[in-house]
Amino acid sequence: MKKVLFAASECVPFIKTGGLADVAGSLPKYFNAEKYDVRVMLPKYLCISEEYREEMEYVTHFYMFYNGRNRYVGILRLVRDGVTFYFIDNEEYFSGSMPYSDHLYDLEKFGFFSKACLAVLPSIDFRPDIIHCHDWHTGLIPVYLKTQFAADEFYAGIKTIITIHNLRFQGNYNIDKVKEMTGLPDYLFTSDKLEAYRDANYLKGGLVYADYITTVSETYTEEIKTPFYGEKLDGLLWARSNSLKGILNGLDYDEWNPETDEYIASKFSVKTFRNGKKKNKLALQRELGLNQDAGTMMIGIISRLTDQKGFDLIQRVMEELVAEGIQFVILGTGEWKYEELFKSFAGRFPGQVSTNIFYSNALSHRIYASCDAFLMPSLFEPCGLSQLMSLRYGTLPIVRETGGLKDTVIPYNQFDNTGTGFSFTNYNAHEMLDTVRRAKELFENNKRRWNLMCERAMKCDYSWDASARKYEELYDQL
Numbered sequence: 001m002k003k004v005l006f007a008a009s010e011c012v013p014f015i016k017t018g019g020l021a022d023v024a025g026s027l028p029k030y031f032n033a034e035k036y037d038v039r040v041m042l043p044k045y046l047c048i049s050e051e052y053r054e055e056m057e058y059v060t061h062f063y064m065f066y067n068g069r070n071r072y073v074g075i076l077r078l079v080r081d082g083v084t085f086y087f088i089d090n091e092e093y094f095s096g097s098m099p100y101s102d103h104l105y106d107l108e109k110f111g112f113f114s115k116a117c118l119a120v121l122p123s124i125d126f127r128p129d130i131i132h133c134h135d136w137h138t139g140l141i142p143v144y145l146k147t148q149f150a151a152d153e154f155y156a157g158i159k160t161i162i163t164i165h166n167l168r169f170q171g172n173y174n175i176d177k178v179k180e181m182t183g184l185p186d187y188l189f190t191s192d193k194l195e196a197y198r199d200a201n202y203l204k205g206g207l208v209y210a211d212y213i214t215t216v217s218e219t220y221t222e223e224i225k226t227p228f229y230g231e232k233l234d235g236l237l238w239a240r241s242n243s244l245k246g247i248l249n250g251l252d253y254d255e256w257n258p259e260t261d262e263y264i265a266s267k268f269s270v271k272t273f274r275n276g277k278k279k280n281k282l283a284l285q286r287e288l289g290l291n292q293d294a295g296t297m298m299i300g301i302i303s304r305l306t307d308q309k310g311f312d313l314i315q316r317v318m319e320e321l322v323a324e325g326i327q328f329v330i331l332g333t334g335e336w337k338y339e340e341l342f343k344s345f346a347g348r349f350p351g352q353v354s355t356n357i358f359y360s361n362a363l364s365h366r367i368y369a370s371c372d373a374f375l376m377p378s379l380f381e382p383c384g385l386s387q388l389m390s391l392r393y394g395t396l397p398i399v400r401e402t403g404g405l406k407d408t409v410i411p412y413n414q415f416d417n418t419g420t421g422f423s424f425t426n427y428n429a430h431e432m433l434d435t436v437r438r439a440k441e442l443f444e445n446n447k448r449r450w451n452l453m454c455e456r457a458m459k460c461d462y463s464w465d466a467s468a469r470k471y472e473e474l475y476d477q478l
Contacts, residue, residue: 002475004031005128006040007117009110009137011085014048015099018304019249019385020134020165023216026252028083030468036475039126041117043109044076044087046095052078056087064119066112067181073116075124086124088116106137107173107202111182114140118149127154130475133162136171139206140182143194146209147184159478162210164203166382167224167231168308171202197232207236211478213244216383217404221246229380247471248407249383250464256368256392258458263365270458273394274451277370284370288354290327297443298327299436300371300395302364302386305334305342310377310400315341316429321436322349329367331356368393373422373439377432381405387421388462394454397421398439400432408462412442417449420457 010016012025028038044056056076063070074089088094093109100106118141121127133141142160149155175189178200189195194205207213215221223229225238237244254260258276259269265283268276278294285292299321303309315338322328322345330342330353339357346355356363368374374390376399383404387397391408399405401423412419424435443450 001034002036002130003126003128004036004038004130004132004475005117005121005126006038006132006134007114007138007141008040008042008134009113010099011040011042013080014042014052014085015045017099018165019216019383022252022385023163023165023249024134027250027464027468027471029081030250030464031472032468033082036472039084039086039128041086041088041120043094043099043113044074044089045099046091047097047099055080059086060123061089062119062123064116066115066183067108071112073120075120077124086120088113088120090116104173104177107171107178108181110137110171110202111140111178114138115144115148115182117141118144118155122154128158130159130161130478133160133206133210135163135165136169136203136206138162139171139202139204140184141206142209142211143184143188143205147188159212160206160210161212161214161474161478162203162206164207164213164215164224164382167203167229167233168380170196170204170231170233172196172199172204175200204233204236207233207240211243212474213237213240214474215244215246216249217407218246218248219406220380220382220403223380223403245474247467247474248404248462249385249388250467251385251388251392251462253392253463256365256389258369258393261365261369263362264369265366268369270394270455273454273458277372277394277454280366280370281372284329284366285327287366288329288356289350290329290354291351295444296325296327297373297440298329298371299398300329300331300367300374300390302331302367302374303334303376305332305338307335308379309334310379310427310432311335311338311341313377313427313429313432314375317433318345320433322352324437324440326352326436326440328353329356329371330354331358331360331363331367333357333359364389368395371395372443373398373436375436376400376405377424377427378402378405379427384408391420391457391460391462394458396439396450396453396457398432398435399423400427401425408460412438412453417452418456419453420460421453 008024010021266279342355409421
């Protein structure tokens with residue numbers, strides 16, 4: 001049996017701030033349990049809900065030298081859905097009210113976490129064949145494995161994979177400070193190893209030392225080898241092209257299922273979505289104080305409110321879209337200017353725009369089930385899960401053709417009546433405006449074609465099964 005350890009900074013259902021948590025928590029359940037023993041390691045944050053912390057059982061503890069002194073490393077275990085999760089305990093590093101905080105402090109604690117992930121393995125009697133690292137937070141695991149842990153026979157032959165979920169976040173800081181914290185030797189801080197533009201870079205260390213690199217969609221894999229998307233690491237990623245592969249993220253089809261969803265007003269299937277979506281739409285309009293009219297086009301937006309997600313485009317044309325009678329439901333938090341923008345629209349157009357500056361899992365389910373279309377005009381999008389959720393609920397995505405959005409949304413073709421959504425190519429507000437107008441025109445004037453597209457969208461299969469098979473092939477290859 002092949003043994004695999006996932007190492008990640010977040011993981012559903014314990015702690016989540018983004019899509020990385022969905023991958024770390026959902027993917028392990030989908031491997032063939034007869035051939036792969038996949039376990040997950042993450043920090044034991046104090047902000048994990050008490051319900052889960054009470055389920056954890058103490059395994060052991062020891063002390064590990066890090067950043068100038070011996071530090072406590074506790075290990076706890078919890079088994080859920082047949083998957084074993086290990087939690088690294090150190091209250092000095094993981095007791096904050098959020099998983100991430102000050103950048104320097106995050107660098108110190110995830111350097112500690114990376115070293116601890118390796119140090120605990122003999123104590124839990126689990127020697128993985130492969131350690132699968134996720135993003136910069138675990139970038140030092142391949143580095144430690146091939147340097148400080150290399151002399152220990154226990155670690156010989158362990159392979160590493162690092163998955164890039166978002167290349168923009170790399171974990172970089174002053175070389176002397178990182179050297180002092182991590183205890184890594186001087187020779188690692190050169191331009192062919194951990195140094196990048198005069199700083200130490202955790203992610204770069206992982207990309208140099210890992211045996212294989214994956215990203216979360218095929219298109220993103222190609223994009224990050226170009227200067228525009230490569231975040232100054234495009235040269236390195238070109239150099240590692242032979243060990244670089246895109247494997248699309250999936251969706252937990254048990255959780256996101258309109259036929260069984262407890263959060264929505266009316267459950268529906270591919271056969272009953274016409275009536276089901278109408279009931280959900282009217283219920284959501286009632287709940288949010290919007291004008292109740294099933295014939296009004298309703299567009300959903302669930303996102304971090306940042307430039308990366310294309311909100312500068314929405315800002316430029318929102319006035320025109322609202323003037324054309326489209327209803328908007330916005331859910332999320334982010335940059336102050338966008339929070340204020342959407343609040344002002346909700347104030348000016350109370351029956352037409354609902355702005356919800358918080359995150360609610362239950363409300364997100366209702367938005368996916370109720371809206372007619374879902375807007376994602378991202379500047380870049382490594383994979384994206386929102387478009388997969390909207391497809392699952394027959395809510396047609398309107399997206400920019402980048403990363404995983406390009407790989408998962410088939411653009412509507414009016415000539416042969418194909419497609420599962422609408423897309424535009426250039427990062428341009430008026431191109432986006434034209435695409436939304438095309439969608440609105442079809443919604444209002446050709447209901448039959450619109451419904452056929454909803455049907456095709458709901459029949460798409462972006463469950464984790466396909467992704468798990470591709471990861472299994474990669475593990476076997478390594």
